[in-house]
Amino acid sequence: MENKIKINRIKAVLAEKDVSHKELAIRVGIAPNSVTRICNNEFQPTLKLLREIALALDVDIRELLIPTRVPQSSQ
Numbered sequence: 478m479e480n481k482i483k484i485n486r487i488k489a490v491l492a493e494k495d496v497s498h499k500e501l502a503i504r505v506g507i508a509p510n511s512v513t514r515i516c517n518n519e520f521q522p523t524l525k526l527l528r529e530i531a532l533a534l535d536v537d538i539r540e541l542l543i544p545t546r547v548p549q550s551s552q
Contacts, residue, residue: 486541488516490534504533 491501498512505526514520522530531538 484543485516485518486543487522487530490536490540491516494534494536496534501530501533505529 491498498516499509502509502512506529507526511520515522527541528538531541534541
């Protein structure tokens, strides 16, 4: 049984920033269909590409990732 993650933060940030797949593709220098594949979880970007996407969208790279841990409150 394969457990796929359905949430895609890049897709969500694109919607929040009102940026199209084509516009992001131009900003980072990749094909628009590559952005679509990333947003559909068919392809995972390299860390280098993820950084370029974060810079192009003017967000912290961590905003493009789904947290794996909940931060503990400091005491």
